Amino acid sequence: QKEVEQNSGPLSVPEGAIASLNCTYSDRGSQSFFWYRQYSGKSPELIMSIYSNGDKEDGRFTAQLNKASQYVSLLIRDSQPSDSATYLCAVNRPQGAQKLVFGQGTRLTINP
Amino acid sequence: GAVVSQHPSWVICKSGTSVKIECRSLDFQATTMFWYRQFPKQSLMLMATSNEGSKATYEQGVEKDKFLINHASLTLSTLTVTSAHPEDSSFYICSARAPAGGTTEAFFGQGTRLTVV
Numbered sequence: 247q248k249e250v251e252q253n254s255g256p257l258s259v260p261e262g263a264i265a266s267l268n269c270t271y272s273d274r275g276s277q278s279f280f281w282y283r284q285y286s287g288k289s290p291e292l293i294m295s296i297y298s299n300g301d302k303e304d305g306r307f308t309a310q311l312n313k314a315s316q317y318v319s320l321l322i323r324d325s326q327p328s329d330s331a332t333y334l335c336a337v338n339r340p341q342g343a344q345k346l347v348f349g350q351g352t353r354l355t356i357n358p
Numbered sequence: 359g360a361v362v363s364q365h366p367s368w369v370i371c372k373s374g375t376s377v378k379i380e381c382r383s384l385d386f387q388a389t390t391m392f393w394y395r396q397f398p399k400q401s402l403m404l405m406a407t408s409n410e411g412s413k414a415t416y417e418q419g420v421e422k423d424k425f426l427i428n429h430a431s432l433t434l435s436t437l438t439v440t441s442a443h444p445e446d447s448s449f450y451i452c453s454a455r456a457p458a459g460g461t462t463e464a465f466f467g468q469g470t471r472l473t474v475v
Contacts, residue, residue, distance in 0.1 A: 292463060
């Protein structure tokens with residue numbers, strides 16, 4: 247089982263709709279969860295971090311965490327073409343230097 | 359967010375030569391930096407953890423004698439790809455942790471695209 251799993255997509259969403267991205271993780275001891283956006287040929291950019299169960303909202307983005315189900319998601323409201331990118335879910339390994347482990351990423355396309 | 363600068367952004371080298379990539383934290387001190395490699399259409403794979411003032415720790419399967427890491431100061435880590443071969447061509451990205459309210463968030467450099475010919 248992979249440490250962090252995402253649906254690789256591609257996921258296509260019409261402009262203005264809600265895009266929903268999902269991620270599961272295997273280590274129950276993980277405490278920190280992140281969503282990164284990566285445009286083609288660029289390095290990842292941090293969008294959201296979440297550390298406790300429930301929802302966390304920041305502008306058009308909402309991260310949701312359910313530690314019991316080992317599940318974290320990202321919702322993008324009012325999707326824009328500029329949101330088209332690969333979204334990477336990352337989870338802290340709870341031991342040692344707290345390394346970030348990434349999922350394979352979900353490629354999202356927003357259709358005008 | 360915190361700024362991490364990586365240099366160069368791209369490099370082409372001949373097979374058998376060595377290439378050094380620098381990663382700097384510009385507005386914070388980073389005792390730990392991480393080096394990742396990303397092949398096309400794949401996710402980031404952690405290569406090693408760079409620790410200031412001590413030896414780096416490498417992930418399983420990463421050759422420490424081929425990928426030399428030096429973290430000589432709190433703001434600079436370097437990755438040297440020695441005796442590069444075409445299969446080392448990849449996108450190399452560093453990250454550094456910046457404390458945020460007791461829980462650290464990772465910020466990434468711009469990445470270095472290495473092409474070995």
